Amino acid sequence: MEDAVDFKDSERSAALRQDLRGLVSDAVPETFLGAFTSDPKDLELAQSFCRLLAKKGQLTPAWPVEYGGSASSQWEQTVVREEMWAHFEPRGAQYMGVNWVGPAIMRFGTDIQKAEHLGRIASGDVIWCQGFSEPESGSDLASLRTAAIADGGGWRIEGQKVWTSYATMADWCFLLARTTRGEKKHHGITVFLVPMDRPGIRVVPIKAMVGPHHLNEVFFEGVKVGPEDVLGEVDGGWNIVREALAFERVGIARYARCDRLLNLAPSALGDRWDGLPIELKQRWAAALLHVRQARLLAYRVIEMQETGAVDPADAAAYRIAATTADQEAAEVLMDMLEERAVGAEKPTDLFDRAVDDHWRYAQAATVASGSIEVQRMLLSRSLLRTS
Amino acid sequence: MNTELTEEALEIGRVVHAALTKAGGVDIARAVEGGTAGPDATDILARIGVWELRPRESVDDAEAAAAVCRAAGRVALPVPVAERLSSAPESGYDALAVVGAVPRVNLAAASSDLRWAVIDGAGVRSPVTSIGPMLNTQLGGLVSPVEIGAGEDDLAALPLALTLPCWTLLGMMDSAMAMTRQHLLDRKQFGQPLASFQALQFRLADTATALLGFDELAKYTLWSVVTGQPGALVDAIACRLAAIETAEILFRTGHQMHGAMGFCDEVDLSWLSRHSQPARRLPWGKSQTQARLLDAMTELPFDGLYGQGLVGIVPTATG
Numbered sequence: 001m002e003d004a005v006d007f008k009d010s011e012r013s014a015a016l017r018q019d020l021r022g023l024v025s026d027a028v029p030e031t032f033l034g035a036f037t038s039d040p041k042d043l044e045l046a047q048s049f050c051r052l053l054a055k056k057g058q059l060t061p062a063w064p065v066e067y068g069g070s071a072s073s074q075w076e077q078t079v080v081r082e083e084m085w086a087h088f089e090p091r092g093a094q095y096m097g098v099n100w101v102g103p104a105i106m107r108f109g110t111d112i113q114k115a116e117h118l119g120r121i122a123s124g125d126v127i128w129c130q131g132f133s134e135p136e137s138g139s140d141l142a143s144l145r146t147a148a149i150a151d152g153g154g155w156r157i158e159g160q161k162v163w164t165s166y167a168t169m170a171d172w173c174f175l176l177a178r179t180t181r182g183e184k185k186h187h188g189i190t191v192f193l194v195p196m197d198r199p200g201i202r203v204v205p206i207k208a209m210v211g212p213h214h215l216n217e218v219f220f221e222g223v224k225v226g227p228e229d230v231l232g233e234v235d236g237g238w239n240i241v242r243e244a245l246a247f248e249r250v251g252i253a254r255y256a257r258c259d260r261l262l263n264l265a266p267s268a269l270g271d272r273w274d275g276l277p278i279e280l281k282q283r284w285a286a287a288l289l290h291v292r293q294a295r296l297l298a299y300r301v302i303e304m305q306e307t308g309a310v311d312p313a314d315a316a317a318y319r320i321a322a323t324t325a326d327q328e329a330a331e332v333l334m335d336m337l338e339e340r341a342v343g344a345e346k347p348t349d350l351f352d353r354a355v356d357d358h359w360r361y362a363q364a365a366t367v368a369s370g371s372i373e374v375q376r377m378l379l380s381r382s383l384l385r386t387s
Numbered sequence: 388m389n390t391e392l393t394e395e396a397l398e399i400g401r402v403v404h405a406a407l408t409k410a411g412g413v414d415i416a417r418a419v420e421g422g423t424a425g426p427d428a429t430d431i432l433a434r435i436g437v438w439e440l441r442p443r444e445s446v447d448d449a450e451a452a453a454a455v456c457r458a459a460g461r462v463a464l465p466v467p468v469a470e471r472l473s474s475a476p477e478s479g480y481d482a483l484a485v486v487g488a489v490p491r492v493n494l495a496a497a498s499s500d501l502r503w504a505v506i507d508g509a510g511v512r513s514p515v516t517s518i519g520p521m522l523n524t525q526l527g528g529l530v531s532p533v534e535i536g537a538g539e540d541d542l543a544a545l546p547l548a549l550t551l552p553c554w555t556l557l558g559m560m561d562s563a564m565a566m567t568r569q570h571l572l573d574r575k576q577f578g579q580p581l582a583s584f585q586a587l588q589f590r591l592a593d594t595a596t597a598l599l600g601f602d603e604l605a606k607y608t609l610w611s612v613v614t615g616q617p618g619a620l621v622d623a624i625a626c627r628l629a630a631i632e633t634a635e636i637l638f639r640t641g642h643q644m645h646g647a648m649g650f651c652d653e654v655d656l657s658w659l660s661r662h663s664q665p666a667r668r669l670p671w672g673k674s675q676t677q678a679r680l681l682d683a684m685t686e687l688p689f690d691g692l693y694g695q696g697l698v699g700i701v702p703t704a705t706g
Contacts, residue, residue, distance in 0.1 A: 004446045005610040006389045013388070075388055082692060256692055263694025282677045285684060288696060289604075289625050295692070296390070296603035297596075303390050320596045373589070380588035383568055383595055 007299075012072070013079050020058065020083040027052060028090045030350060033357045035092030036166070036213035043169060046092030050124030053080075053091065060098050060122045067106060067114070068122025074305045078253070078298070086256035088357070093166040097121040097128045099251045101174050104244040105193075108232035113193065117172075129196070131161045131175035131218060132241075138163075139374050141176075142185045142238060146220060148177040148192070154226035155179065157192070157200070160219050167203045167216035170196050174244075175220075180235050189237035192229045199223070209360050245370070250301050250315065254322045254365060255294040258329035261351075261358055262288050265336055268351035272338070280335055287325070287332045294322040313382030316375040323365040323372055330355075330362035390606060392450045399435065400454030404461060406431050412462045413655040416662060419465040419497060420528050428466045429498070432459075442472055442613065443547060449613040453554045453605070460558020463662035465529055467494040469551035471501070475544065480504035480514065485548050485670045489532070493665035496521045496531040505535055508670070508679060510542030526664040542620070546612040549623040550605075552666050553630040557605050559663045560634060563641040564598055566656050567591070570645050587644060594640040601633040618695070621680065621687040628676045634667050 009017060027049055035046035053059040054068075062077035063069020081099075084091050091098070102121045105113055120126040137144040146159025157177055167173075173194045180188030194201070200223035206215040232240045262284060266273045297318040304310045333355040334341045344352035366372040407415065410426040418425025432438065432455070442449035452472040459468040470482040470492075481501040484492045490505050495518045503515035519532040571582040571591065581587050608626035612619045638660045642649045649656045671679060689696030 003389050004393055004450055005391065005606050006614075007607050007610050008388070010388060086693060259691040260693035263691055263696070266697055267700040278678075278681070282681050285625075285681045285689075285696070286628070286677065288689060288691060289629060289680075290600075292607070292625075292691065293600035293604050293629065296607055297600055299388065299390050300599070300603055303388070314599075316592075317596045317599050320593065321600050376589045376592035377585075379592040379595060383591060384572060384582045384588065386572060 007296075009079070010075060013075050016058065016061070016076050017079045017083060019056075020080065023052065023056070023058075024083065024087045024090060028087060032088055032090060033353060034088045034211070035090070036211055038212055043092060046090055046094070047124070049090045050092065050094045052124075054122060054124040059091070059094070059124050060102065063102065063118075063122060064106070067102070067118040074302050078250070078302050081251070082253040082256035085253045086260040088257070088354075091124075093127045093129070093169065094121075094124055095251065096130065096166075097126060100244045101128045101130075104174075104191075104240060105231065107243060108191075108240050110228075112228070113231065117193070126172060127166055127170045128172050128174055129164050129167045129170035129218075131164060131173045131177075131194075131220075133163045134160060135162050139371050141241070142189065144176055144178060144189065146175075146177045148179045148190060148225065150179075151224065154224060154229075155192075157194075157220040157223040157225060160217060162206075162215075162217050164203075164216045164218045165214050167196070167218050168205055168213055172196060173201075173218070174231075176237055176241065177220075186238045188235050189241070190234050191231040191237040191240050192225050193231055194223065194225060194229060198225075210364055211357075211360070250298050250305075250318060251369065252322075253295075253298065254326040254362075255291045255298065257358060258287070258291045258326055259295070261333055261354060262291065262329055264351060265333060269336060273336075276336060280332070283332050284336070287329045290321075290325045290328055294318070294325040297321045311382060313379045316378040316382075319370070319375045320372055320379065326362045326365040330359040334359050390603065392454060392606065393447065395447065396450035396454045399437075399451045400458045402435055403432065403437065403455050403458035406435060407458065407462045407464060413658045416463045416465045416658055417652075428464055432466065432468065437468070438471065440472060442551070443475060443544075446613050449547075449609060452551060453609050456551050456554035457558035457561070460555035460560075461562045463559060463562075463659050465494060465497055465662075467498050467501070469555045470494070470503075470548075471498075473544070473548040473551050474504070476502075480512075483512070483544060483548050485545065485552075486533075487670040487675070490535055491522075491527075491530050491669055492518070492533050493527070493530045493669060495533055497529055503533065505533065506541060506545055506548055507538075508545075510540055510545045511538040512541035512544060513538035526661055526668075528661070530665050530669070546619040546623040549620075549627055550608050550612050553605055553608070553626050556630045556634055556663060556666050557602060559659045559666075560598055560601070560637040563637045563656060563659055564595065566654075566659075567594070567641045567644045570648075574646075581644065590640055590644075594636055597633045597636045601629050604629050616690070618688040618690050621683040621689050621696070624676065624680045624683050625689065627671075628673070628680055631667050631673045631676060634663055635673075638663060 035043045057070045060069040061072035062074055065071050105117050134144050148155035148157055173196055175192045175194050176189055178188055179190040182188045200221045202219040204217040208215045301310055301315050301318050337352055340352050415425050415428050437455050440448040440452045442452040456469045467482050470484050473483040474481050482503050484505050486505040495503055499518050504512055506512040513535040515533045516536045517534045522530045574581045608622045611622040641656050645656055648654055684696040688698040
C-alpha cells in the first residue's frame with residue numbers, strides 16, 4: 001500500500017526549520033527588514049549571515065555534494081526559502097545565485113565556469129544580478145536589443161538593462177545579449193557571465209517605493225567579453241533562460257511572510273485587535289486561508305520537481321495564487337494598522353514597519369520575475385492546447 | 388510530505404466515474420428530477436464496493452471515499468454519496484447531513500429508505516424522524532425539509548461530514564471546468580474560436596488557478612480530518628468556505644463563457660450549476676461560513692507555518 005496524503009514536515013525538514021529559526025533568532029536583529037536599506041549594516045549582516053548558513057550547509061542544501069551542497073531534497077530547500085523569506089530574507093540577494101544562477105551553471109557551464117562560480121555561490125561569497133529586462137523589453141524578454149558585436153576573438157557589449165535588482169552591490173551579472181539578428185527573436189541570444197567590475201559597465205540607481213538598491217539601470221558601453229564568458233552555446237541563450245527560469249518557478253516563498261505577519265497581527269495589535277470591524281477580521285481569516293492555498297500550490301510544484309518534470313503551467317498557477325494572496329494579505333494588514341498605515345508612531349513599532357515594508361514589496365509581486373499576465377498566458381495556453 | 392492521494396484511491400475514483408458515465412452521466416440526474424426510471428446508481432456504487440468504505444475508521448478508506456465523492460460530483464449524481472460515507476451504520480444511521488437552523492437535507496427523499504441523521508454546527512447529532520416532500524424548485528429540486536428527534540453530542544462526526552460534500556463540489560467543478568474549456572475551443576465568434584480572445588484566456592487561467600488551489604486544500608483538509616489534527620474542525624469549515632468561493636468563480640466563469648447556451652437544460656453545465664446549489668447554500672452560505680470560520684478560530688488552531696490563527700497567540704518581540 002502506498003503512503004497516504006501527509007502534509008507534515010518530514011523529520012529532517014522539521015529539524016532544519018527549527019535550526020534555521022534558532023539561527024535567525026540569534027543572528028538577525030528583530031529590526032531587520034531586509035538587506036537593501038539605506039543602512040549599509042543591513043547588507044553587511046546579510047553577507048555574514050549567508051556565510052554562516054553556508055558553513056552549516058544550509059545555504060544550498062539541495063545542491064549536489066560536489067558543488068557545495070548536501071544533496072538534500074527540494075523539500076529542505078523549500079524550508080530554507082520559507083524561513084528566509086518569512087524573516088525578510090536575511091540572505092540578501094543570495095537567493096538568486098542559489099535558486100537559479102548556480103543550477104544553470106551546473107547544467108550548462110564549462111568545468112572552468114563551474115569551478116569558478118559554484119563554490120563561491122555555495123559559500124555565500126558572491127552576489128549576482130540578472131541582466132534581463134531592457135527599456136523596450138519587459139514581459140517580451142526575447143525582443144531584447146543589447147548587442148554583443150563581434151570584436152576580435154570575442155564581442156563588445158553595447159546596450160542598456162533596466163530594473164536590475166542589486167546591480168549596485170553585485171559581483172557578477174548573468175547577462176543576456178543579442179549575438180545574431182535573425183528572423184526569429186528567440187534565436188541569436190547568448191548568455192554571458194560578466195564580472196560587474198569589468199570596464200564599460202555603469203550602474204545608475206533608480207529611486208523607487210520598494211526601497212534602495214532594488215531598481216537600477218545598467219549601461220554596457222563597449223564591455224569586452226570573450227568565449228570564456230559564454231554560458232552554453234553562442235546564440236543558444238534562450239533555451240538556457242527558459243530552463244533557468246524553470247529553477248526559479250517556486251523561487252520566492254511569498255506565502256511564508258504573509259503567513260507570519262497575518263499570524264502576528266492579533267498579538268501585535270493587542271487591544272486594537274478587539275476594536276477592529278468584524279468584516280476586517282473575516283478578511284484576515286480569508287487571507288490566511290488563501291495563503292494556505294498558495295502554500296499548498298507551491299508544494300504541488302515541489303512534489304513535481306521531486307518526482308519528475310514540472311509543466312510551466314503548473315508553476316504559473318502557483319505564481320498567480322501566491323502573488324495575489326501576497327497582495328490580499330498586504331491590503332488586510334494595512335487596513336488593520338488604521339491611521340498608522342501611513343507611518344508608524346514610533347521607530348520601535350516593528351510590526352507596523354514590517355507591514356509597511358511588506359505592502360510596498362507586495363505591489364511588485366505581480367510584476368517582478370514575469371508579470372501575472374505572462375503567467376496567465378502560460379497557464380491558459382497549456383489549458384487550451386488541443387494536441 | 389506527500390500531497391497525492393494513493394493510487395488505490397484514484398483508481399476507485401476512475402472506476403466510479405467510468406461506471407457512472409456509462410450509466411448516462413448527468414442523464415441520471417435528469418431522470419431522477421423528471422421522475423422517470425433511470426439506472427440504479429446506488430446499486431452501481433454498491434457493486435463497486437463504495438458502501439463498504441469506512442472513512443471514519445481508515446485513512447485509506449477516507450481517501451477512497453473522497454475520490455468517490457469527486458467522481459459522483461462530476462455527474463451531479465442524485466445519490467447522497469458524501470452523506471452515506473460520513474455515516475456510522477453501527478451507531479444507527481446510514482446517512483449524515485450537516486444542517487443549519489432550519490433543517491433541510493438534499494437528496495433525503497430520494498433515499499428515504501436510509502436511516503438519516505443530521506448534525507448541526509455545534510456537533511449535536513439528531514435522528515431524522517420524518518422527511519418532507521422534495522421542494523421541486525429550480526435550485527433545490529431534490530431538497531426536503533426534515534423533522535428531527537432529540538440530539539446527542541457527536542462533534543467528532545462533524546469535520547468529515549463537512550469535508551466530503553466539498554469533494555462532491557470539487558467533482559462538479561472539475562466538470563464545469565472541462566466543459567468551459569471545450570466550449571472555448573469549439574465556439575466561434577467574430578470568425579475565431581473564443582479560446583483565441585485574451586480576455587477569456589486570462590479569465591480561464593484565473594479560474595483554473597482557483598480550482599487547483601481548492602483541489603490541494605481539499606486534500607490537505609482530508610488529511611487533517613482523518614488523521615485527527617487539533618484543527619480538523621476549523622480546517623473543515625475553511626475548506627467549506629474555499630469550496631463556496633471556488634464554486635462561485637467556476638460556475639460564474641462557466642456560465643459567462645457558455646453564454647445563453649449554458650442556461651439550457653440540454654447542456655450539462657446547467658444541471659451541474661443548479662445541482663451545486665444545495666451544497667453551496669446548505670447548511671450555511673458564504674457569509675455564515677465566514678462568520679463560523681472566525682468563531683471556530685478562537686477555539687481551535689488554524690495551523691500555518693508561523694502560528695495557529697487566533698489560538699495560542701503569543702506576544703512576540705516583533706509585536
